[in-house]
Amino acid sequence: MAESRAPLRYTLRFPAPHTHYVEVEATVPTGQKPVVELAMAVWTPGSYLVREYARHVEGVTASTPDGQGLRLDKSRKNRWRIATNDAPDITVTYRVYCREMSVRTNWIDAGFALLNGAPTFLTLADDAPRPHDIQLVLPASWHTSITGLPAVPGGAPHHYRAADFDTLVDSPILAGNPAIYPFEVDGIPHYLVNEGEGGMWDGPRAAQDVAKLVRAHRDMWGSLPYTKYVFFNMITESGGGLEHKNSTVLMTSRWHARVRKDYLAWLGLASHEFFHVWNVKRLRPVELGPFDYENEVYTKNLWTAEGITSYYTDLGVRRANLCTDDELLERLSSMIERLQTTPGRLVHPLEMASYDAWIKFYRTDENSANTTISYYTKGAVVAFLLDVKIQSATAGTKRLDDVMRLAYTYYAGEQGFTREEFRALASSVAGIDLRPWFISVLETTEELDYTEALDWLGLRFRPAPSPTPEKAWLGLITRTDHNRLLVSQVHRHTPGWQDGFNVDDEMLAIDDYRVLPVQWEARLTQYQPGDHATILVARRERLVRLAVTFGTEPPRRWILESDPGATTAQRTHCTTWLA
Numbered sequence: 001m002a003e004s005r006a007p008l009r010y011t012l013r014f015p016a017p018h019t020h021y022v023e024v025e026a027t028v029p030t031g032q033k034p035v036v037e038l039a040m041a042v043w044t045p046g047s048y049l050v051r052e053y054a055r056h057v058e059g060v061t062a063s064t065p066d067g068q069g070l071r072l073d074k075s076r077k078n079r080w081r082i083a084t085n086d087a088p089d090i091t092v093t094y095r096v097y098c099r100e101m102s103v104r105t106n107w108i109d110a111g112f113a114l115l116n117g118a119p120t121f122l123t124l125a126d127d128a129p130r131p132h133d134i135q136l137v138l139p140a141s142w143h144t145s146i147t148g149l150p151a152v153p154g155g156a157p158h159h160y161r162a163a164d165f166d167t168l169v170d171s172p173i174l175a176g177n178p179a180i181y182p183f184e185v186d187g188i189p190h191y192l193v194n195e196g197e198g199g200m201w202d203g204p205r206a207a208q209d210v211a212k213l214v215r216a217h218r219d220m221w222g223s224l225p226y227t228k229y230v231f232f233n234m235i236t237e238s239g240g241g242l243e244h245k246n247s248t249v250l251m252t253s254r255w256h257a258r259v260r261k262d263y264l265a266w267l268g269l270a271s272h273e274f275f276h277v278w279n280v281k282r283l284r285p286v287e288l289g290p291f292d293y294e295n296e297v298y299t300k301n302l303w304t305a306e307g308i309t310s311y312y313t314d315l316g317v318r319r320a321n322l323c324t325d326d327e328l329l330e331r332l333s334s335m336i337e338r339l340q341t342t343p344g345r346l347v348h349p350l351e352m353a354s355y356d357a358w359i360k361f362y363r364t365d366e367n368s369a370n371t372t373i374s375y376y377t378k379g380a381v382v383a384f385l386l387d388v389k390i391q392s393a394t395a396g397t398k399r400l401d402d403v404m405r406l407a408y409t410y411y412a413g414e415q416g417f418t419r420e421e422f423r424a425l426a427s428s429v430a431g432i433d434l435r436p437w438f439i440s441v442l443e444t445t446e447e448l449d450y451t452e453a454l455d456w457l458g459l460r461f462r463p464a465p466s467p468t469p470e471k472a473w474l475g476l477i478t479r480t481d482h483n484r485l486l487v488s489q490v491h492r493h494t495p496g497w498q499d500g501f502n503v504d505d506e507m508l509a510i511d512d513y514r515v516l517p518v519q520w521e522a523r524l525t526q527y528q529p530g531d532h533a534t535i536l537v538a539r540r541e542r543l544v545r546l547a548v549t550f551g552t553e554p555p556r557r558w559i560l561e562s563d564p565g566a567t568t569a570q571r572t573h574c575t576t577w578l579a
């Protein structure tokens with residue numbers, strides 16, 4: 001259907017890339033309509049925030065092929081209505097300012113261009129699928145372009161074709177002079193594309209490790225469902241990742257290749273985004289498609305899309321033999337610690353954290369920790385508990401892998417799954433009715449119960465050491481700004497919350513003795529938990545004295561370790577889980 005319609009054809013030029021602009025010339029088929037409407041997406045799938053991409057579009061013009069100017073009007077913030085004068089095709093030109101270094105926006109400078117579909121391409125607002133062709137005209141000093149899109153057969157260099165607009169949005173393009181490391185898995189070409197290696201990043205080693213991740217996830221799912229895959233590794237000053245059907249954009253620091261902990265985090269990022277090849281890009285919650293690029297879309301199922309993926313993030317690194325059991329346990333422990341020390345877990349149920357992603361997770365502020373919980377974090381911990389629950393209920397014969405594979409068999413593609421279908425499927429694999437448990441962990445703010453998982457695996461939370469030396473604690477999160485110590489978050493039920501601190505209070509003195517930011521931590525060691533003191537702060541230009549009673553910093557309580565008393569059976573379960 002899409003292929004039979006006339007394509008939109010775009011030519012992209014970069015006459016002055018240091019000014020961060022791409023110039024777009026689009027040939028738009030009118031279908032002989034007197035008026036056509038072009039639209040730009042307001043958000044991009046996988047990143048749940050209205051980003052108003054049209055705000056970077058300027059200088060939109062329209063003309064007939066023989067150069068006759070056409071009347072053009074804006075009809076919405078992101079739409080342009082054009083009178084066609086009955087021309088079969090019209091030419092539309094515009095510029096896009098591209099200087100936001102993130103996985104879901106555009107960046108252009110003298111060295112390279114990273115272009116995403118949603119912030120770049122105006123398309124016909126008629127909802128009819130049709131091919132979109134892209135021809136890049138590169139500056140003389142740029143030698144390469146790469147994308148998950150196929151090249152147009154017999155076309156010029158840098159000429160690609162997306163079967164439809166969804167594919168175009170799902171296919172970022174990088175142009176410039178990146179280092180490209182090709183490798184094959186199952187005879188399918190893969191590319192690790194490093195932009196900004198700069199002598200700091202070991203490209204060949206990273207490519208070998210990424211190939212191991214590809215094999216590990218392939219082993220779980222059964223086969224690779226694409227004919228080409230590109231890892232765009234943007235070694236820039238930004239972070240994050242975004243999944244696509246046959247590529248991913250990763251952003252990382254150039255200093256993340258040399259310290260093991262940081263490199264493991266990068267492998268985790270690659271593992272996470274690659275797991276999305278199946279979970280979310282091909283097996284998705286029913287609400288996440290087909291996409292309406294102009295309106296928000298709500299789902300309670302981001303805990304499966306992102307939480308389950310986050311659980312497999314580190315498991316994938318372990319299965320690829322790129323980390324140790326202890327390193328995996330440490331990563332899982334940190335996730336549990338983060339969940340159990342975030343007050344918002346007692347306010348916002350996991351499914352609602354998913355539903356409210358647009359106004360909570362993607363709009364975090366100083367109070368977010370008190371009011372919500374990340375569906376990545378709690379979702380991953382719930383996925384861990386679900387995995388072990390299934391293993392325990394089936395005497396170790398089944399696990400979450402089986403649920404995901406079965407879900408893929410039933411619901412992959414255009415169909416998608418509902419929350420009820422996922423719960424029923426997990427119950428059928430476990431052989432027990434898991435729905436009451438799902439209600440508790442997904443729909444309520446009840447604390448998670450780790451007992452069953454720890455019992456099955458022969459693990460325990462390491463007994464908390466007593467803090468030494470005892471130090472006064474207020475529980476405030478602070479930041480230093482221009483040599484001023486400022487409160488940045490006040491977490492519920494901490495001494496600082498009870499004693500009346502506000503966000504943006506500037507700490508000036510304890511018991512009327514001046515404290516500089518560098519002295520703050522040392523000064524607190526002069527006091528004991530339970531001591532009273534007065535803290536002078538500057539609040540919106542006025543000085544305020546707060547009477548405080550110091551508390552005790554809670555010890556780190558959520559570190560998983562083998563239980564010394566674990567039975568042979570429990571140790572076997574643990575080995576099987578990690579295998």
Ligand SMILES: [Zn+2]
Pocket residue numbers: 243272273276305306309
């Ligand atoms: Zn993700």
